[in-house]
Structure formats: C-alpha cells, structure tokens
Amino acid sequence: MKKTSISSRLSVMFVLCSVLMLSVYGLYLRSSLDDSLTKQMHNELEFRANLIAPWVSSRASPEAWKRLDNKLTNLVEAEGGRVKYWIFDADSTVLLGDNSLSDASQIPSTSGFTRTPSDSELSSDRYLYTTFTSFDGENTTLRFVVSIDSTAYVGTLNEFTRTLILISILGISLVALLGFAISRMGMRPVQRLSSQAEKLEAGNYDQRLDTTNLPNELQALAASFNGVLDRQKVAWQQLESFNADVAHELRTPLTNMIGQTQFGLSHKHDIAELEEILGSNLEELERMTSIVNDMLFMSHAQAGERATQTSDVSLKKEALKTVEYIEPLLEERALDVEIKGDAIACIDCRLFHRALANLLGNSVRYANPKSTILVSITMDASDVFVSVSNEGEPIDPTHLNRLFERFYRVDSSRGDSRTHHGLGLSIVKAVALMHKGDVFATSRDGVNTFGLTLSINHPNQMENSILTKK
Ligand SMILES: Nc1ncnc2c1ncn2[C@@H]1O[C@H](COP(=O)(O)OP(=O)(O)OP(=O)(O)O)[C@@H](O)[C@H]1O
Ligand SMILES: [Mg+2]
Known part of the structure; x- marks a missing residue:
C-alpha cells in the first residue's frame, strides 16, 4: 500500500469535511434563493392579477370588454412582453390574449401558481391562473391567466449558483492548503522527535530523548521509547558481563591446558607423565564442553524452544x-x-x-x-x-x-x-x-x-x- 504522510491525510480529511459542509450550505442557500425568487414572481403575478380582476369581473358590455382588451394590450407592451394576460371561456377558447398559450386545457382548472405547462415552448414562464364568474348577465365562468417570463430570475439563480461553486472551489483549495500547512506545523514536534532518535549513536547506551517541551500526546511516546532504551541498556550490560564471564570461565581451562602442554613439551617425559598431562587436558576439555553445552541448551530455551518429549x-x-x-x-x-x-x-x-x-x-x-x-x-x-x-x-x-x-x-x-x-x-x-x-x-x-x-x-x-x- 502506498504510504502517505499524516499531513496529506489530514489535509484530505479537511477537504472532505469542507466539501461536505459547503455542499450542504450551498444547496441550502440555492434552494432558499430559488424559493424567494419564486415567491417574488408569484407576488408580481398576484399584484397584476389583482389589478385586472375587477375589470374582468365587471365585464358587462362589449365596450367594457373592448376597453379591457386595450388595457391588457397596453400593459403587455408597457412591460416589453415580459408579462402576458389571457382570458379563456369555459370551453378553453381564448377570449383575450395572444395565441402563445393555445392549449388552455393544460392549465389546471382550479386557481393556482404553476411553472410552464409541460408541453409549452415557453419553457421559462410562470403562470398564475384564477377562475371567476363574470357578471355579464349570464354568470359565465371565465379563467384568467397571467404569465411572467422568469428568464431574469433563472439568470439570477444561475449566476448565484456559479458564484457559489467558484467560491466553494476557492474555499476548498484554501482549506486544503491551510490544512496541509497547519498539520505540517502540528507534526513538527514529531519530526523533531524523530530527528532526535536518528541522532542516537550506536553503542552509547546513556542517550535518551529530550522530553521537555514536547506536547502531551508525545510525552508518553517519548517516555516509552526512553523506557525501551533503559531496558536495552540493562540487556546490553548483561550481555557485556555475560561475554566477560564466558571469556573468564573458558580462559582458566585454556590457560591450564596451555601450561600443561608447554610443560609436556619442555622436557622429555615418560609415558606415565604424558598420560597424566593428557588426562588432565581431557578433564579441562570436558569442562569446557560442558560449559558450551550448557550455554547452548540455555540459548535454545531462551529462543522459545519448548519441552517436546513429555x-x-x-x-x-x-x-x-x-x-x-x-x-x-x-x-x-x-x-x-x-x-x-x-x-x-x-x-x-x-x-x-x-x-x-x-x-x-x-x-x-x-x-x-x-x-x-x-x-x-x-x-x-x-x-x-x-x-x-x-x-x-x-x-x-x-x-x-x-x-x-x-x-x-x-x-x-x-x-x-x-x-x-x-x-x-x-x-x-x-x-x-x-x-x-x-x-x-x-x-x-x-x-x-x-x-x-x-x-x-x-x-x-x-x-x-x-x-x-x-
Ligand atoms: N541452596 C542454596 N543455598 C545457598 N546458596 C545457594 C543455594 N543454591 C544456590 N546458591 C547460590 O547460588 C549460586 C548459583 O548457583 P548455581 O547452581 O547457578 O551455580 P553453582 O552451583 O555455583 O555452579 P554449577 O551449578 O554450575 O555447578 C551458587 O554459587 C550459590 O552462591
Ligand atoms: Mg549449582
């Protein structure tokens, strides 16, 4: 597995956290703005509908109807075609208004506020539709529809979304950089500790890590490391004294053997004397063999060998x-x-x-x-x-x-x-x-x-x- 530094891991975690937070926050902001823009369009449509409604309700004569037609045409022109008005009769026939909303059946028959009817080409329009009765002597049910072009609102929303994404990307990059820098800074005591450990010289068993000025989290680590060094020192001292002991124990029989052999070679000896020297040397050799065997036996046990012939x-x-x-x-x-x-x-x-x-x-x-x-x-x-x-x-x-x-x-x-x-x-x-x-x-x-x-x-x-x- 590829090894990554703690700093880069931390900065990846920071980035993931900020992506999560900014996404939630951004989505919330966008949906709030969407809601408030929609509300604004609704208000605008309601305002216009309320303005016109008395005119429609009080349609009593062909002249009044004509006046209403002129008024609506003027209003549409005054707003540059951004707002449009239609009046349909009960059979969905356009009584007033242009032909862009030819199929009034797509508009719900109850009153309400809707997006563009599904198959309309005027995809960005919003509609407010109301149903009311005209007192023209016959109590005719009329449907009054006002639409507003939502392009400007959608543009605002898209612009806001783009800005939000840009700010988020910048924010995340900043978090990544700062997160990396901060974690590098936080890891500095670890680096100092590791460079201290690197400087420990082989063979110098009195060196210890300096635990002063270390953050709490590293105090325990450094203390444990020093504990290991303490134990190493004891083990090393034991090994040293063991080596000295082995050398000492083997030196005596070896010195005896050398002395006896030199004595044997220095003069002419009869067979009996030579046999005695050889016998004594054999004793020393047996003693040495027994020491060596004992040490081998113990080192096997120390290495974890277990009794088998049980x-x-x-x-x-x-x-x-x-x-x-x-x-x-x-x-x-x-x-x-x-x-x-x-x-x-x-x-x-x-x-x-x-x-x-x-x-x-x-x-x-x-x-x-x-x-x-x-x-x-x-x-x-x-x-x-x-x-x-x-x-x-x-x-x-x-x-x-x-x-x-x-x-x-x-x-x-x-x-x-x-x-x-x-x-x-x-x-x-x-x-x-x-x-x-x-x-x-x-x-x-x-x-x-x-x-x-x-x-x-x-x-x-x-x-x-x-x-x-x-
Ligand atoms: N029963 C005991 N009473 C008093 N001292 C003892 C007793 N058993 C061991 N010792 C002490 O422990 C030491 C170590 O004993 P150990 O058996 O390891 O070595 P040793 O008897 O001297 O030599 P080896 O066992 O190798 O012949 C002895 O030298 C002695 O000082
Ligand atoms: Mg003994």
Missing part, C-alpha cells in the same frame, strides 16, 4: 529417582531428604531430572550438615510448584534476585569455583521456561528455598493431565 508422570516418583542418583553425596554430608506432596504432570522427565539434580546438588553443598533437605511438590489451577529447601546461611536479597543469571555466584572466590561455574540455576530456569513456567527463590528463617514452576497449560502438555495433591 509424558504424564508422578513428580514424586521422578524426584525419588533423582534423590537416588545423588545418594552418595547425601551420605557424605550426613543429610536426609524428605519429599512432600505429589502431582501427576505432563513433563519432559529428562529435563525435570536435570533441574531437580541441580537444585538438590546446590542444597547438598550449602545445607547445614546433618540437616534435612525438603523437596515439596504442590500445585494450583495452572501450575505445579517444585521447590527444594535446606537449612543454611541466609542469602542477601540483592543476591537472591540474581542467582538465576548465568555465571552468577554469591561468592565466586569459593574453592569449588573451578568445578562450579554458576550455571546450575540458569539451567533450572531454562527447564522452567521450556515448560512455560518460572523460577523462585526465598531465604527466610535460616531456610533457603529454590524452585521452579511448570505450567499445566503449556502447549506440549496433554490437556487431560490428571493432577492430584497429596
């Missing part, structure tokens, strides 16, 4: 399997696990195990020794909630909100940072996303709880999932 399972049963898997770690720290509640939900078991293993793995690391880790499974109308709680050091709220970010750790200087990269909770979040769910974390009364929700209604879940609460 089936109806008891979450309690699946949780028990995961607990079995980490049994040795639990024994090592003399920890217990209790699973409360259950729900049958349609989930991807592999992803669920992965998320729960990460949550349990963290709890095992951070729980107070000899305490009990609680796995709780609850549900509401739309979601299943799976949480893992353990007694441990309280977590500061500033950290709590960021722990699900990639590579974020409360204390990255901890000794285990070589094997723990701060990706576990981000993977839990990715699993929640793939089930159209979310994550949550609380730290209250010495108990830290981390968990995820799994939406009952996510597209890949079977609608008839039976969910029970125990």
